[in-house]
Amino acid sequence: MIVSESLYRIPPVFDSFPNLIAAESTRHGGVSSAPFASLNVGINTTDTPENVAENRRRLFSSLQVDPQQVASSYQVHDDRILTVTQPGRFEGYDALITNQPNHFLTVTVADCTPILIYDAGQQAVAAIHAGWRGTVARLVQKTVKALQEQFGTQPADCFAYVGTCIDQDSFEVGPEVAGQFDEVHKRFDADRQKFLIDLKAANADQLMRAGIPAPQIGISPYSTVLHHQDYFSFRAENGNTGRMLALIGLRSSH
Template identity: 35%
Template sequence: MKKLPINGLHLWQFENFTKEESIRHFVTDRSSHSEEREFTLSLSSSPDKSFIHENRSRLASALGIENGNLFFPSQVHKTKIVHVTQSTAKESLVETDALITNEAGICIAVMSADCVPILVYDKKNNAVGAIHSGWRGTVAKILEKTLHEMQRLFGTKGEHVYAGIGPSVSQESYEVGEEVVQEVRQAFGHENELLIPTGSNKAKLDLWKANKLQLMEFGVSASRIEVSDLCTVRNNNHFFSARKGDTGRFAAGIMVKN
């Protein structure tokens, strides 16, 4: 990924997506304001709602779209997927962790502060998806479910998909307990190196690889999957991290251009 100044904001972009003329995408950096005011996008985690609306307005402006065409779900670590259109009410995005669309000019985005934000692009059918996948979403395979929903609605096939796995907690920084270890093994089996045991029934979990496996199982070529390799814990100066005590949230979004 590369960080670029775009219309007054500090935004990160996947190299594989920047080559695609039909889409626009971004991952926000917490530093687009001065040091006293951080660029957070989450209404639920900030007492200053007007500040969040101001940030969202700045983001929409940087993308060249109206505020009403920037869609964020209200995330709850489940597997609800919403197909977003011009007529989609913002109220319908509660308890939602993945958005998909094939309508130009609509930007769909998810927020994160250690969980994995994933962006997908179906080049043949000009459809996109934005997925929020923490450990619960990962073991529930929300990414796989989203790809199958895109297949059902848009005809998406793995051979036409490009994907970006965004900044999130790395395996090195992510120790989980016995409950999570058991669920990961139940979802993915034992032979995939997703877990590095650390003793006392704990392990370090690789969320990046777990989501990359879901993409590849759908038929996405490994060469079309870009992993940011940016750990939110170790790169906390750029990205919010709940493990570091942050309440802010950065965003990852994608849209089909008009």
């Protein structure tokens, strides 16, 4: 349970890097009314644009991030990766990577899994949006490969965070979706006659398969469904809800 109603939480796995800005927002501290109460930062929701703009302003201000230095994409649950060379709004990408300081990468979520990666060796970062489709497409592993190809990243130098998303017990799927997941990441609930998928474990395993050491991977202890007083949940709120934002970037040291 989150004790304070803060606008964001900082993943502890990144605590020892003073120039790294990494955070995931909560639903607290904004101006939106129900069902978007209160810090809805989702551009593609039916909340008023003025509310969303003010919420994003508050979040970026609290992180001391200039909105003009933010990169985001309209996400499509695919496996395309964008190498960000300038901030802005893009379309069709579910993962963003950069080695440019003062370029802050963002993904929006409300049950899907946000994954943030910091390459401490080459000073590069990645932000990934992985729902079940992105997870099955192994977007996390593809993003680590893109970091290697673009920036010479060594996975052993990377630190990563698997963020707040839907928990396994809440994520019911049918056999057509469950069949695309490894056995270790699903279980069948006989009472509900549904499969239950563990998105956090599936994406953490991809990070490890890509070569990132397990002690350098943090996993959020929170669930968008079980803790939806602190986080938006698309499923728990029947699709009419706000979005959180996960952000990562390096502040230049000069």
